[in-house]
Amino acid sequence: MHDTTIATRASAARSPSPALWVLVVIAITINLRPFLTAIGPLGNAIRDTTGMDLRLLSWLTLLPMALMGVGAWLAPAAWARLGARKAISASLLLIAIGCALRLAGANATTLLVTSALCGAGVALVQGILPGVIKRQSPRAVAPMMGLYSCALMGGGALGAQISPLAVQAGWTWQSALALWAVPALLAIPLAWHALRRIDAPTPRAYTAAPASSDTGWLMRRGRTWLLMACFGLINGGYAAVVAWLAPYYQAHGWSAARSGTLVAILSFAQACAALTLPALAARRIDRRPWLASTMLCQIIGYAVLVWAPDAVPVLNAIVLGIGLGGCFALMMVVALDHLPSPAQAGALNALMQGGGFILASTAPWIIAHLHASTGSFRAGWIYQLWAVLIVCMLAARLSPARYATVMQAPHR
Numbered sequence: 001m002h003d004t005t006i007a008t009r010a011s012a013a014r015s016p017s018p019a020l021w022v023l024v025v026i027a028i029t030i031n032l033r034p035f036l037t038a039i040g041p042l043g044n045a046i047r048d049t050t051g052m053d054l055r056l057l058s059w060l061t062l063l064p065m066a067l068m069g070v071g072a073w074l075a076p077a078a079w080a081r082l083g084a085r086k087a088i089s090a091s092l093l094l095i096a097i098g099c100a101l102r103l104a105g106a107n108a109t110t111l112l113v114t115s116a117l118c119g120a121g122v123a124l125v126q127g128i129l130p131g132v133i134k135r136q137s138p139r140a141v142a143p144m145m146g147l148y149s150c151a152l153m154g155g156g157a158l159g160a161q162i163s164p165l166a167v168q169a170g171w172t173w174q175s176a177l178a179l180w181a182v183p184a185l186l187a188i189p190l191a192w193h194a195l196r197r198i199d200a201p202t203p204r205a206y207t208a209a210p211a212s213s214d215t216g217w218l219m220r221r222g223r224t225w226l227l228m229a230c231f232g233l234i235n236g237g238y239a240a241v242v243a244w245l246a247p248y249y250q251a252h253g254w255s256a257a258r259s260g261t262l263v264a265i266l267s268f269a270q271a272c273a274a275l276t277l278p279a280l281a282a283r284r285i286d287r288r289p290w291l292a293s294t295m296l297c298q299i300i301g302y303a304v305l306v307w308a309p310d311a312v313p314v315l316n317a318i319v320l321g322i323g324l325g326g327c328f329a330l331m332m333v334v335a336l337d338h339l340p341s342p343a344q345a346g347a348l349n350a351l352m353q354g355g356g357f358i359l360a361s362t363a364p365w366i367i368a369h370l371h372a373s374t375g376s377f378r379a380g381w382i383y384q385l386w387a388v389l390i391v392c393m394l395a396a397r398l399s400p401a402r403y404a405t406v407m408q409a410p411h412r
Helices: 002-014 018-029 040-050 059-104 108-136 141-168 173-178 181-196 216-220 222-250 256-281 288-307 313-337 342-374 378-395 400-406
Strands: none
Touching: 018 108, 018 141, 018 181, 040 108, 040 141, 040 173, 040 222, 040 256, 059 108, 059 173, 059 181, 059 222, 059 342, 108 141, 108 313, 108 342, 141 173, 141 222, 141 256, 141 313, 216 342, 222 256, 222 288, 222 313, 222 342, 222 378, 256 288, 256 313, 288 313, 288 378, 313 342, 342 378
């Protein structure tokens, strides 16, 4: 409670206006997914130009997501050393450079390198911004994390829709991927201005005792690993959908633009769920009933992809999107719920994202290999269905009554 009071008073003293704070969260976060979601609908064009097979193409999703995981573990140290302002602004610049270099991306090596640059940039933002949100908006964590998740998924929808439409309008696929450097560059001055007002003192100064700034003990808690597993398995589904939903329907005769629209619809449903479900779940500290509803949507969505993909593809994309987007946002809130200190909660969130994204990054690669073995994506959707069932069992253990016990800090 003492930590939260300190954070509340400090943030109130140097806060940007509420409208500016909302705008900067959206402007930063909307850049974290287009470079990924634009790949799937353009996959056939990329393969035709570069000669990449599905297994190599999967690395364009695997590599950045794995780097997001590794980078998220480094985020708390980067926040403490550089401050949110410098770290986030530099990350946005890295994303812009990675996207811009795709203009020269007519070969696999360039695409892999640019994916790595973008993934590294995204990693620090994803590892730092949730902690900044908890520090800046301690009494509105759930709705602000919903806004963050909504902007994340909304950016994904833009990438999936605009890039294939640009190609349809006569752009090369390289320029259709590179255009996402523009919003990243536009976000930098806004982030630099707004974060200046909340960047000091550093996270260490918002804590009441030395133990609050020592977060190494979090890795020795079983709950940290459980959160990683839940987050990783769910986001493996997101990675799989981003990588393979468009190629799956292109194999059913859909065009790149039409399959991109389907991914955009799914991403839009993700954004809506990410925005609304945390706000609805804010009425109770126990988020498990809402998590269960999102996992039911995922089970339905994957089952339809396996057994009736052509029945109601748009409706199914909406259902699956609600499940994926809502679950992502709620898991972010659940991680922040576990600890009252913004620095510790941000560190736990970063650890969950770190391990989770490393685990999630393997899903597109696994599905590519299942496709190589079976000649179909069907086995991959069955794999994701089993992943959701495992998360259902793990998430049942996320009782808020045990947060203090399972995440008790070591005594000094």
